[in-house]
Amino acid sequence: MALENSTLRVSVSEKGEEPAPPVIFDAPPPKAPTTNQNRSLQDKMAAREAQANQPRKKVQGAGQERGRFGWGRSKRKRQRYVEKNGRCNVQHGNTGTYRYLTDIFTTLVDLNWRCSLFVFVMAYAITWLFFGAIWYLIAYCRGDLDHLEDVAWTPCVNNLNSFISAFLFSIETETTIGYGHRVITDQCPVGTMLLLLQAILGSMVNAFMVGCMFVKISQPNKRAETLVFSRNAVISLRDDKLCLMFRIGDLRSSHIVGANMRAKLIKSKQTQEGEFIPLDQTDISVGFETGDDRLFLVSPLVIAHEIDCRSAFWDMSQAQLEKDDFEIVVILEGMVEATGMTCQARSSYLAEEVLWGHRFSPMMSLAEGFFDVDYGAFHHSFEVDTPSCSAHELALATARREAHLYWSISSRLDEENRLDEEEKWDPPPPMVDQSVKTTTTTTSSPVTNDGEGRGGDDDGGDANDEPMTATTFVVGGVLNDAIGEQNGSVALTSQSESEA
Structure with a gap:
């Protein structure tokens, strides 16, 4: 089967027969190739077959990465509750602006520097313009502007001939500059009352605005810029217990007085009643019971949270960590030594x-007369041997091992006690000395053939009578005259008789 430009030709031939004339089918004209596709149909089919014959690879989903245990970890950036620089990523809506106006001082302090400077300038400018307009209105109503050249006329304010001069007089009055060219006279009681009012309100504006700027300049949150947290937190063994650890340091030589450390776990939760809590806060103990949360922050410290049965990470293993979604918020609070204000740093x-x-x-070394801290290694960490199971499983394994050791020791002690009791009732045989002593005893009593030893006859007995010789082997220091064994000691006696 061959595909040509405009016709499809099929030729059929059988063995032993003449080839039949080819049958020609008029094929429709080929479709115009699509854009960027100039290959023929055979090339496309061959490429498709080659692609189908290739082993399929697991295509990793977009935005996902594989963890150590193969769990798909989403690379989608989670919306942080607290940023790394400590800023809380929360915006409040539908609160009503009147609530902010009731606490105008805090509102002005919380503004950014651009808005604060704008409010500072506008507060003074509006006050000056307002009182300048009133001074000009008084001069216009009294007719001082119509008697500028009249020497016999006593104006309310000398040398006030325009709005600009009234504005300058307002600035001089509120700032107590007093150049002496423009001055109020005693023929204007309204001007005297306005002068008192402007002096009082000007002092209030000065106190309010200068106070806002002073508090904003000395805000303790700027002190938090020199309190640094490690880029990552780590989990490893400490004293055979899994611990969650992070590092904190102070870059300034002035210390944080009464530093206190806290940590919170932010995680979604669903109650048993079906209520969904999107940002549930759980306390993470960093030594509150033992007092380790109160820090002496002179050098960088590693803050550790022991993962025990009360911890939120009690059942979390390494595989669970790779697919879990949570946020740990750490908070350092203390008083700034230089200003005495309370400071809070977050991450x-x-x-x-x-x-x-x-x-x-480690980042601290002992130099000549002082301790040298290298902040270049502040964020650095290295791998150590750590079990991948959860703290719960690790505690169970430790308990099983200790229980097995306890029962083994108890069994051995019971066996030893049983042997001691048996030894009390059935004492062991005495120790046998390896040295063998041989003792030879010679007696003068004749021994007769009947085996009874008695005295000789009157005739003196047989001429062949010989004295009896007994050989006794003493083993272990025990002497036995009888033949046999007694309590592990062996006695052997040999006798020789002489014929009477």
Whole structure:
């Protein structure tokens, strides 16, 4: 089967027969190739077959990465509750502006510097313009502007001949500059009352605005810029217990007085009644019971949270960490030594920013007369041998091992006690000395053939009578005259008789 330009020709031939004339089918004209597709149909089919014969690879989904245990970890950036710089990523809506106006001082302090400077300038400018307009209105109503050249006329304010001069007089009055060219006279009681009012209101504006700027300049949150947290948190063993750790340091030589550390776990939760809590806060203990949360922050410290049965990470393993979604918010509070104001520094760690099986690198060394801290290694960590199971499973394994050891020791002690009791009732045989002593005893009593030893006859007995010789082997220091064994000691006696 062959495809040509405009016709499809099929030729059929059988063995032993003449080839039949080819049958020609008029084929429709080929479609125009699509854009960027100039290959023939055979090339496309061949490429498609080759692609089908290739082993399929698991295509990793867009925006996902594989963890150590193969769990798909989403690379979608989680919306942080607290940014790394400590700013809370929360915006309040439908609150009503009147609530902010009731606390105008705090509202002005919380504004950014651009808005604060604009409010500062506008407060003075509007006050000057307002009182300048009133001074000009008084001069216009009294007719001082119509008697500028009249020497006999006593105006309310000398040398006030326009709005600009009234504005300048307002500035001189409120700022107590007093150049002496424009001055109020005693023929204007309304001007005297306005002068008192402007002096009082001007002092209030000065106190309010200068106070706002002073508080904003000395705000303790700027002190938090020199309190740094480690880029990642780590989980590893400390004293055979899994611990969640992060590092904190102070870059200034002036210390934070009464530094206190707190940590919160931010995670979605669904109650047993079906209520969904999107940002549930759970406390993470960093030594509140033992007092370790009160820090002496002179050098960088590693803050540790022991994962025990009361911890929120009790059942979390390394595989669970790779697919979980949570945020850890850490908060440092203390008083600034220079100003005495309370300071708070914040940071947060997402689930992908918690490194399992890592430990922070040391950064302190002893120099000549002082301790040298290298902040270049502040964020550095290295891998250590850490079990990948959860703290719960690790505690169960430790309990099983200790229980097995306890029962083994108890069994051995019981066996030893049983043997001791048996030894009390059935004492062991005495120790046998390896040395064998041989003792030879010679007696003068004749021994007769009947085996009874008695005295000789009157005739003196047989001429062949010989004295009896007994050989006794003493083993272990025990002497036995009888033949046999008794309590592990062996006695052997040999006798020789002489014929009477």
